[in-house]
Amino acid sequence: xxxxxxxxxxxxxxxxAGRDLxxxxxxxxxxxxxxxxxxxxxxxxxxxxxxxxRAADSLKRHNIPLIINDRLDIALACGAAGVHLxxxxxxxxQARKIVGRRLVLGVSANNADEALEAxxxxxxxxxxxxxxxxxxxxxxxxxxxxxxxxxLKGRVRIPLVAIGGITAANARAVKxxxxxxxxxxxxxxGAPDPEAAARRLRTSFPA
Amino acid sequence: xxxxxxxxxxxxxxxxAGRDLxxxxxxxxxxxxxxxxxxxxxxxxxxxxxxxxRAADSLKRHNIPLIINDRLDIALACGAAGVHLxxxxxxxxQARKIVGRRLVLGVSANNADEALEAxxxxxxxxxxxxxxxxxxxxxxxxxxxxxxxxxLKGRVRIPLVAIGGITAANARAVKxxxxxxxxxxxxxxGAPDPEAAARRLRTSFPA
Numbered sequence: 181x182x183x184x185x186x187x188x189x190x191x192x193x194x195x196x197a198g199r200d201l202x203x204x205x206x207x208x209x210x211x212x213x214x215x216x217x218x219x220x221x222x223x224x225x226x227x228x229x230x231x232x233x234r235a236a237d238s239l240k241r242h243n244i245p246l247i248i249n250d251r252l253d254i255a256l257a258c259g260a261a262g263v264h265l266x267x268x269x270x271x272x273x274q275a276r277k278i279v280g281r282r283l284v285l286g287v288s289a290n291n292a293d294e295a296l297e298a299x300x301x302x303x304x305x306x307x308x309x310x311x312x313x314x315x316x317x318x319x320x321x322x323x324x325x326x327x328x329x330x331x332l333k334g335r336v337r338i339p340l341v342a343i344g345g346i347t348a349a350n351a352r353a354v355k356x357x358x359x360x361x362x363x364x365x366x367x368x369x370g371a372p373d374p375e376a377a378a379r380r381l382r383t384s385f386p387a
Numbered sequence: 388x389x390x391x392x393x394x395x396x397x398x399x400x401x402x403x404a405g406r407d408l409x410x411x412x413x414x415x416x417x418x419x420x421x422x423x424x425x426x427x428x429x430x431x432x433x434x435x436x437x438x439x440x441r442a443a444d445s446l447k448r449h450n451i452p453l454i455i456n457d458r459l460d461i462a463l464a465c466g467a468a469g470v471h472l473x474x475x476x477x478x479x480x481q482a483r484k485i486v487g488r489r490l491v492l493g494v495s496a497n498n499a500d501e502a503l504e505a506x507x508x509x510x511x512x513x514x515x516x517x518x519x520x521x522x523x524x525x526x527x528x529x530x531x532x533x534x535x536x537x538x539l540k541g542r543v544r545i546p547l548v549a550i551g552g553i554t555a556a557n558a559r560a561v562k563x564x565x566x567x568x569x570x571x572x573x574x575x576x577g578a579p580d581p582e583a584a585a586r587r588l589r590t591s592f593p594a
Binding site: 226229250257269275277 | 457475481482
């Protein structure tokens with residue numbers, strides 16, 4: 181079964197700023213997200229593990245994959261479905277050697293070269309971005325834009341998940357450019373009603 | 388083969404403050420260290436991996452085990468012999484489930500309860516400390532002292548490696564209290580001649 185990355189919620193502990201992420205993840209699931217990543221760069225390992233385990237338990241009941249950011253060991257320990265690797269994290273070829281087919285491996289890419297390289301080295305999907313300017317992640321990377329999606333589309337066979345500044349207002353343009361999915365942080369975590377926000381994104385970017 | 392933890396060098400990237408750790412590790416090996424841990428809490432993953440791989444290659448030639456601090460995934464990726472887990476890191480029982488017998492697992496303990504629990508859950512050795520006051524790690528933990536080593540000795544079967552404020556001047560007292568090994572950061576990394584410093588420790592705490 182190929183996972184559905186069409187509405188991919190990145191639950192970022194840093195952005196949540198102390199709020200427990202689990203109720204926010206569950207609200208997003210009610211709103212229609214199809215995949216969830218837990219990102220917790222600055223959380224102590226035991227808290228990251230605890231959050232990961234609770235999220236894995238909850239998401240399994242909905243048959244929604246949980247992806248852990250960066251740490252393969254935490255993904256394995258909490259029974260997650262996969263790991264998402266940034267360009268500064270472990271190379272996907274090495275991650276694949278460690279986990280074999282036990283975990284889905286996603287890789288961040290900012291351009292066609294990085295995306296093609298990630299696919300060649302064994303990635304299961306690409307997180308392509310930043311598409312638009314975004315406040316939830318500080319970066320010096322050039323914007324990919326809709327044109328960048330369009331140029332890459334058809335050159336990789338694995339799913340292309342667009343990330344960075346995506347909202348219900350621009351999601352349709354991202355889909356028309358060729359993205360297989362959209363990933364969001366602030367469009368859900370920064371919304372007054374995360375469930376309603378997920379539902380609006382779902383409408384703008386149907387599976 | 389049981390590893391020799393009698394002179395255990397913790398090569399801490401934070402303490403090294405930008406110096407490449409590999410030549411320092413190699414100097415410590417010439418001076419007689421029997422085990423090396425690489426600790427790099429704040430290093431980007433790719434730098435941590437690169438350092439780990441270079442250290443693993445070098446140490447294999449000397450048949451000295453490389454232990455990686457905290458991250459099982461990095462230990463697996465760089466071919467290390469083991470992982471050292473603090474009380475805030477992944478519980479050793481879970482780490483064991485992930486790596487089986489592929490890696491040695493060490494656990495930090497501050498008292499008998501933590502040490503006995505770690506042994507029960509599958510640790511291969513205990514890092515017991517802080518024995519004395521130390522400048523290289525800020526901590527609120529109570530000092531274990533020589534008396535703490537003496538009280539624990541005979542109650543655990545796995546090796547007890549004493550850490551915290553150990554120098555060539557007090558190493559003999561630590562051995563007499565019953566430690567199977569000593570672990571040091573600043574006594575080697577803070578010395579003007581790390582090789583000579585390791586050699587002095589080796590003399591004060593023979594294997």
